Amino acid sequence: MMSIFQNAAAQPVNHEQTALAPKIAEPASALCEHATPVRARRRQRLVLEHPPSETVYIVRSGLLGIEALPAGKHRQLLELFYPGDIIRRSQVPNLPGASLTALTLSEVWRLPAHSFEALLAASPEQNAQAQRRVAEQHARATLHASIVGTLNGDERFASLLVELGLRLGSIGPAGITVDVPLSRTDIADYLALNPDTLSRITSRFKARGLLTQFGGGHTLIPAWEALCASTPVAATLQTLHAPPAATA
Amino acid sequence: MMSIFQNAAAQPVNHEQTALAPKIAEPASALCEHATPVRARRRQRLVLEHPPSETVYIVRSGLLGIEALPAGKHRQLLELFYPGDIIRRSQVPNLPGASLTALTLSEVWRLPAHSFEALLAASPEQNAQAQRRVAEQHARATLHASIVGTLNGDERFASLLVELGLRLGSIGPAGITVDVPLSRTDIADYLALNPDTLSRITSRFKARGLLTQFGGGHTLIPAWEALCASTPVAATLQTLHAPPAATA
DNA sequence: AAATGCTTTTGACCAGAATCAAGGATGCGA
DNA sequence: TCGCATCCTTGATTCTGGTCAAAAGCATTT
Numbered sequence: 001m002m003s004i005f006q007n008a009a010a011q012p013v014n015h016e017q018t019a020l021a022p023k024i025a026e027p028a029s030a031l032c033e034h035a036t037p038v039r040a041r042r043r044q045r046l047v048l049e050h051p052p053s054e055t056v057y058i059v060r061s062g063l064l065g066i067e068a069l070p071a072g073k074h075r076q077l078l079e080l081f082y083p084g085d086i087i088r089r090s091q092v093p094n095l096p097g098a099s100l101t102a103l104t105l106s107e108v109w110r111l112p113a114h115s116f117e118a119l120l121a122a123s124p125e126q127n128a129q130a131q132r133r134v135a136e137q138h139a140r141a142t143l144h145a146s147i148v149g150t151l152n153g154d155e156r157f158a159s160l161l162v163e164l165g166l167r168l169g170s171i172g173p174a175g176i177t178v179d180v181p182l183s184r185t186d187i188a189d190y191l192a193l194n195p196d197t198l199s200r201i202t203s204r205f206k207a208r209g210l211l212t213q214f215g216g217g218h219t220l221i222p223a224w225e226a227l228c229a230s231t232p233v234a235a236t237l238q239t240l241h242a243p244p245a246a247t248a
Numbered sequence: 249m250m251s252i253f254q255n256a257a258a259q260p261v262n263h264e265q266t267a268l269a270p271k272i273a274e275p276a277s278a279l280c281e282h283a284t285p286v287r288a289r290r291r292q293r294l295v296l297e298h299p300p301s302e303t304v305y306i307v308r309s310g311l312l313g314i315e316a317l318p319a320g321k322h323r324q325l326l327e328l329f330y331p332g333d334i335i336r337r338s339q340v341p342n343l344p345g346a347s348l349t350a351l352t353l354s355e356v357w358r359l360p361a362h363s364f365e366a367l368l369a370a371s372p373e374q375n376a377q378a379q380r381r382v383a384e385q386h387a388r389a390t391l392h393a394s395i396v397g398t399l400n401g402d403e404r405f406a407s408l409l410v411e412l413g414l415r416l417g418s419i420g421p422a423g424i425t426v427d428v429p430l431s432r433t434d435i436a437d438y439l440a441l442n443p444d445t446l447s448r449i450t451s452r453f454k455a456r457g458l459l460t461q462f463g464g465g466h467t468l469i470p471a472w473e474a475l476c477a478s479t480p481v482a483a484t485l486q487t488l489h490a491p492p493a494a495t496a
Numbered sequence: 497a498a499a500t501g502c503t504t505t506t507g508a509c510c511a512g513a514a515t516c517a518a519g520g521a522t523g524c525g526a
Numbered sequence: 527t528c529g530c531a532t533c534c535t536t537g538a539t540t541c542t543g544g545t546c547a548a549a550a551g552c553a554t555t556t
């Protein structure tokens with residue numbers, strides 16, 4: 001309880017910093033010379049079904065996700081990627097309809113895997129940094145498996161709100177404001193819930209005062225502490241999604 | 249050249265090939281000189297709550313998993329690790345009770361992350377191989393999120409059987425034999441199912457002729473094709489769990 | 497303003513899995 | 527051999543969330 005409150009207080013929700021502070025990108029002069037900048041509009045796919053060779057993507061801005069289209073079922077959003085994340089083609093399981101898709105207007109760097117590896121080989125420090133980054137992404141994927149595996153609908157939704165608040169939120173007078181970049185169906189697909197069920201959950205959250213103004217992507221979280229208390233993984237989300245430079 | 253990151257003891261079941269040829273010890277690498285060999289008995293934990301520093305584990309033999317103990321809920325088995333897999337401490341989300349646990353008698357190499365990074369920096373080829381390996385593990389984690397997120401109990405169980413068949417199975421006269429190294433509760437925790445529900449599922453599978461002799465860890469899969477048809481992710485499992493060098 | 501097409505909400509109903517509880521195996525030690 | 531403990535099975539019940547359908551917003555078009 002206390003730690004959650006501290007998390008809320010220490011939360012540095014600083015939009016600009018989150019958006020353009022991928023650690024991997026700072027000494028990336030060599031990287032940006034070899035990478036192809038790609039701008040992707042919402043819903044645009046980056047990983048094709050049969051790519052010619054292993055490719056690495058580095059998120060510069062925006063939000064992307066891995067999606068799959070199981071036969072006869074709803075679309076799944078399996079993972080979210082934020083600026084600084086590293087995605088290579090083989091990280092995406094070849095599920096039917098699997099692709100790396102932009103959820104908002106995004107900028108990524110694309111380069112062949114062998115170029116990426118050659119660049120990392122030239123810089124042990126960047127290499128180590130990339131490894132840490134990939135490990136962190138792996139932890140997020142495992143956490144998501146834990147969330148959709150055992151938590152109920154309310155807890156899942158609260159977990160997503162905490163994640164987005166930590167990543168994209170900014171502190172305002174009445175609480176924490178988040179411009180949620182996901183559509184309603186995106187959220188439902190990410191949480192493995194039905195759109196109908198998600199609607200009921202948001203209604204409950206509004207009734208409980210955990211959420212207001214959920215329209216047009218504008219969301220206000222009036223009671224961050226209460227929201228964190230609604231999910232058992234708030235502390236874990238904090239360690240994985242709060243910017244490391246929070247103390248600055 | 250055989251790499252340490254490739255399956256040391258993989259037993260591919262490829263329909264045409266009997267799998268009983270464990271690879272001979274691969275060429276000694278600099279890794280084994282700097283790593284501490286660790287032997288873990290079943291249920292032994294390798295990642296402590298507060299480790300002194302970032303640590304890397306490389307699975308040599310056996311089977312390990314990431315487990316978590318959510319407050320007031322059942323244990324979760326979030327991920328399985330096979331020989332050749334690379335696990336670093338930050339890959340494990342700090343969920344309550346999270347740890348890397350041996351599911352069978354296992355051998356791993358343990359070394360500090362900075363040693364691992366230094367060794368990889370000295371060998372670009374091994375570095376690239378490690379990156380590919382980690383990406384593959386990431387794909388497996390994402391696939392597991394997909395499985396527990398949308399498949400029903402029967403499909404989840406079939407998916408696990410396919411995975412274990414590909415990893416550990418051997419072709420016999422009456423079908424594919426698997427010595428399942430997971431206990432009943434392990435399986436339930438991995439599939440995010442209740443032990444009671446799992447019991448019903450196994451009964452159904454036996455009645456449908458998909459499974460026999462499920463006792464004492466000895467399992468026979470008489471109809472591999474029918475089993476694969478019971479899960480929508482059979483093809484994906486094949487690509488992620490069947491060794492690419494299965495034709496050797 | 498009326499019409500159209502879309503998403504969201506809400507209600508009624510249903511299915512799958514969890515829970516609880518009672519047997520039935522199985523294994524171990526005295 | 528008999529307890530004794532543990533795990534597995536099976537049945538009855540509950541509950542969460544999915545499915546289906548209708549109604550309500552909402553925006554754009556005519």
